[in-house]
Amino acid sequence: MRLVIADDSALVRDGLRHALQAHGHDVIATAADAEELLAVIRHAPPDVALVDIRMPPTHTTEGLRAATEIRGRNPDVAVLVLSQYVDADFALTLLRDSPAGSGYVLKDRITQLTVLLDAIERLARGETVVDPELVELLLHRPATFRRLGELTGREHDVLALVAEGLSDRAIAERLWLTQKTVETHVRHILGKLALPPDADHNRRVLAVLTYLRAG
Amino acid sequence: MTAARLRAAVLALAALTLALWVTDVVRQLQGGSAGAGLVFYAVAGVAAVAVALAVARQRGGERMALVIAVWLCVSALDDLAVDWPVSRSATTAWMLAHGLAPSAFAVMVLAYPSGRLRGRGERLLVALAVLAGLVWMGAPLLFFRPGGCATCAPRVSSWLYTGTTFDYLPVGQASWVAFIALGLVFVVLLVGRLRAAPPGARVTLLPLGLAVFFAAAEFIAQRVVWLGGWAGPVAALDWIDRANALLLPLAIFLGLAAIRRRRGPLGDLVVELGRAGPGQVQPALARSIGDSTLELALWIPDRGEFVDEAGMPIDTSAIPRGRVLTAIGPPGEPVAALIHDERLLGQRPLLEAAGSAARLALENTRLQAELRAQLAELRSSRARIVEAADAERRRVERDLHDGAQQRLLALGLALQLLRERNADPELLGQAEAELQTALRELRDLARGIHPTILTEQGLGPAVRSLADRAAIPITVEAGDERYPAAIETAAYFVVAEALNNVAKHAAARSAAVTIDRRNGRLRVEVSDDGCGGAVASAGGGLQGLADRVAAAGASLTLTSEPGAGTTLEVELPCGS
Numbered sequence: 007m008r009l010v011i012a013d014d015s016a017l018v019r020d021g022l023r024h025a026l027q028a029h030g031h032d033v034i035a036t037a038a039d040a041e042e043l044l045a046v047i048r049h050a051p052p053d054v055a056l057v058d059i060r061m062p063p064t065h066t067t068e069g070l071r072a073a074t075e076i077r078g079r080n081p082d083v084a085v086l087v088l089s090q091y092v093d094a095d096f097a098l099t100l101l102r103d104s105p106a107g108s109g110y111v112l113k114d115r116i117t118q119l120t121v122l123l124d125a126i127e128r129l130a131r132g133e134t135v136v137d138p139e140l141v142e143l144l145l146h147r148p149a150t151f152r153r154l155g156e157l158t159g160r161e162h163d164v165l166a167l168v169a170e171g172l173s174d175r176a177i178a179e180r181l182w183l184t185q186k187t188v189e190t191h192v193r194h195i196l197g198k199l200a201l202p203p204d205a206d207h208n209r210r211v212l213a214v215l216t217y218l219r220a221g
Numbered sequence: 222m223t224a225a226r227l228r229a230a231v232l233a234l235a236a237l238t239l240a241l242w243v244t245d246v247v248r249q250l251q252g253g254s255a256g257a258g259l260v261f262y263a264v265a266g267v268a269a270v271a272v273a274l275a276v277a278r279q280r281g282g283e284r285m286a287l288v289i290a291v292w293l294c295v296s297a298l299d300d301l302a303v304d305w306p307v308s309r310s311a312t313t314a315w316m317l318a319h320g321l322a323p324s325a326f327a328v329m330v331l332a333y334p335s336g337r338l339r340g341r342g343e344r345l346l347v348a349l350a351v352l353a354g355l356v357w358m359g360a361p362l363l364f365f366r367p368g369g370c371a372t373c374a375p376r377v378s379s380w381l382y383t384g385t386t387f388d389y390l391p392v393g394q395a396s397w398v399a400f401i402a403l404g405l406v407f408v409v410l411l412v413g414r415l416r417a418a419p420p421g422a423r424v425t426l427l428p429l430g431l432a433v434f435f436a437a438a439e440f441i442a443q444r445v446v447w448l449g450g451w452a453g454p455v456a457a458l459d460w461i462d463r464a465n466a467l468l469l470p471l472a473i474f475l476g477l478a479a480i481r482r483r484r485g486p487l488g489d490l491v492v493e494l495g496r497a498g499p500g501q502v503q504p505a506l507a508r509s510i511g512d513s514t515l516e517l518a519l520w521i522p523d524r525g526e527f528v529d530e531a532g533m534p535i536d537t538s539a540i541p542r543g544r545v546l547t548a549i550g551p552p553g554e555p556v557a558a559l560i561h562d563e564r565l566l567g568q569r570p571l572l573e574a575a576g577s578a579a580r581l582a583l584e585n586t587r588l589q590a591e592l593r594a595q596l597a598e599l600r601s602s603r604a605r606i607v608e609a610a611d612a613e614r615r616r617v618e619r620d621l622h623d624g625a626q627q628r629l630l631a632l633g634l635a636l637q638l639l640r641e642r643n644a645d646p647e648l649l650g651q652a653e654a655e656l657q658t659a660l661r662e663l664r665d666l667a668r669g670i671h672p673t674i675l676t677e678q679g680l681g682p683a684v685r686s687l688a689d690r691a692a693i694p695i696t697v698e699a700g701d702e703r704y705p706a707a708i709e710t711a712a713y714f715v716v717a718e719a720l721n722n723v724a725k726h727a728a729a730r731s732a733a734v735t736i737d738r739r740n741g742r743l744r745v746e747v748s749d750d751g752c753g754g755a756v757a758s759a760g761g762g763l764q765g766l767a768d769r770v771a772a773a774g775a776s777l778t779l780t781s782e783p784g785a786g787t788t789l790e791v792e793l794p795c796g797s
Binding site for chain 2: 014015017018021022024025028060065066067090091092093094095096099112113114116117118119143144147148149152219
């Protein structure tokens with residue numbers, strides 16, 4: 007898979023490139039800031055761009071802005087934002103316009119290579135990726151938690167994975183269920199939460215996240 | 222009594238007095254007596270009434286004028302009735318007037334300049350004089366019959382005549398002795414008052430004092446004459462008596478005028494200086510002293526020179542002809558100086574007083590300006606300290622992310638490589654778990670120090686993010702508007718600390734955060750349904766909040782009745 011890595015830390019940039027190349031990915035370019043990243047992508051669009059959220063000059067959320075811009079300009083390029091912030095608003099900023107192919111995970115995940123590689127694969131398939139820790143935070147918001155009282159334990163688990171952006175098939179694999187059972191669970195969950203049934207699982211992610219965030 | 226009523230009473234008494242005087246003069250003319258004595262008598266009477274009216278016209282002089290008018294009226298009655306031939310009414314009036322005239326005189330003198338008697342001593346003296354007068358004239362009132370007394374003027378008895386008589390001359394003599402004694406006390410009182418008066422006021426008492434001593438001496442002398450039974454100097458004493466009828470009111474009028482002259486301009490000046498802002502002291506001084514060219518020079522000891530109100534140096538060696546510099550303050554240590562027309566030199570006390578008053582005002586202005594400047598400096602330095610602390614927080618947060626965190630991440634990548642080189646998987650697993658914990662703790666620490674979402678997305682998202690992490694449901698009502706960074710930071714930490722307190726102390730089931738903008742102010746309200754009873758203790762989180770909010774130019778209101786939850790409200794200025 008053709009990848010681009012944007013991170014202002016050479017240490018991380020190089021380490022990540024080695025790790026990903028060791029797993030058979032083709033890191034076609036790296037960038038140290040948002041401007042360079044945009045130029046690189048204009049020049050040679052990758053399948054997935056891994057973008058550190060903090061980059062020069064202000065080291066705050068340049069990466070997030072660049073990601074939104076990339077997604078706006080070139081929807082075929084999937085973007086994985088590597089973030090230091092467990093903030094739903096940042097994630098929703100990225101996902102709101104085009105959830106398919108957008109990912110928001112904690113930067114810690116680069117030290118859990120299997121998780122990172124899985125996220126890259128899913129993004130390349132046009133799925134959405136939301137960090138489990140953020141989903142957990144939202145599920146455990148007191149206000150949300152009360153509203154989810156009607157869900158069974160299993161439905162709760164399924165909802166979490168839906169929110170992370172997993173497809174029904176992936177959820178089925180993760181929970182050792184049949185895809186059909188997962189689909190039933192999802193239907194029940196959406197019914198109980200009064201959310202519209204949506205065949206597009208990326209829009210479904212957005213709806214669920216917005217629901218979890220509300221109130 | 223109001224000033225208007227007092228004036229009306231003075232007017233009525235003056236009219237009555239004039240009528241009595243005119244009647245007397247006309248009667249004397251008809252009786253064939255004419256000449257210098259009568260003319261003087263007539264002129265003095267009219268002039269005295271005019272003076273009383275003039276005093277009544279002065280602001281605050283109404284009561285004094287009334288006292289003068291009473292004395293003039295009693296005197297006129299005394300003079301008129303003394304040889305009104307046939308009427309028992311006239312006899313009664315004369316005897317009463319004659320007996321009370323000394324008391325009216327004493328009241329007038331003692332009440333100067335306010336028109337009121339001061340102290341029990343003065344009131345006792347007047348009461349004794351009234352008593353002596355009633356005893357003195359009481360005997361003839363009750364027992365006088367025509368022909369009973371060779372030297373007595375009236376030709377008929379009073380209305381109060383009892384029908385019997387006796388030799389009451391000893392009673393009269395006894396009361397004269399009392400009058401002489403009272404007269405001496407009166408003089409001593411006045412001397413005391415003259416001596417006690419401050420130097421400035423003594424001048425205003427002097428005309429009165431002179432007239433009083435004149436009158437008192439005459440009064441005592443007359444009593445002595447009567448007591449001794451010498452009739453010779455009586456005519457001369459009458460002349461003096463009449464002169465006094467004019468001189469005393471005149472002296473009072475001049476004294477009051479002098480008081481006003483001295484008090485007026487300075488009084489106005491002090492009032493004006495009280496209102497004067499910077500740069501307005503010199504014009505106020507110029508007006509009150511009556512020299513429009515007057516310049517004010519302030520002595521600056523540090524620089525050893527005079528400056529004007531604007532702080533510009535004044536060259537005192539280049540004062541033009543016809544103008545002089547009057548230094549104000551102790552010799553050799555001037556506090557200020559006035560540069561003025563040399564013709565004002567005669568009024569040095571006024572100049573000094575005015576200069577001192579101005580100096581006070583200037584000092585006041587200077588101190589106030591200094592204080593305001595210090596206060597403003599204090600406010601801005603407090604705001605700067607908070608801003609510096611906030612900047613420091615942002616810097617630390619950034620260092621954590623870009624320094625420590627990046628190194629930990631690099632370490633994590635290295636561990637991944639180790640895993641591929643078949644290192645001990647158990648050990649590796651432990652190391653990775655530790656690393657994940659370290660990264661999470663680092664992230665939480667950085668967020669606590671300064672949440673990036675606050676600077677990047679603003680107060681609303683940052684507060685919602687806080688609420689996401691709370692243990693109880695928190696309703697957040699906040700828009701996505703942005704405010705100045707210092708205000709957002711202050712508001713954010715207010716909410717953070719308040720929610721922290723709710724979690725720790727309130728035992729609340731839920732809480733609500735409302736952030737809105739009202740009248741150009743950002744209002745932050747955090748309320749819970751907990752146990753209430755929260756207080757801001759020194760060194761506590763709430764006190765820290767109050768200090769932070771105060772630095773942003775706002776205040777914090779805490780409502781926390783026990784059992785009724787807690788509401789914290791802060792209004793921050795947020796510019797436009």
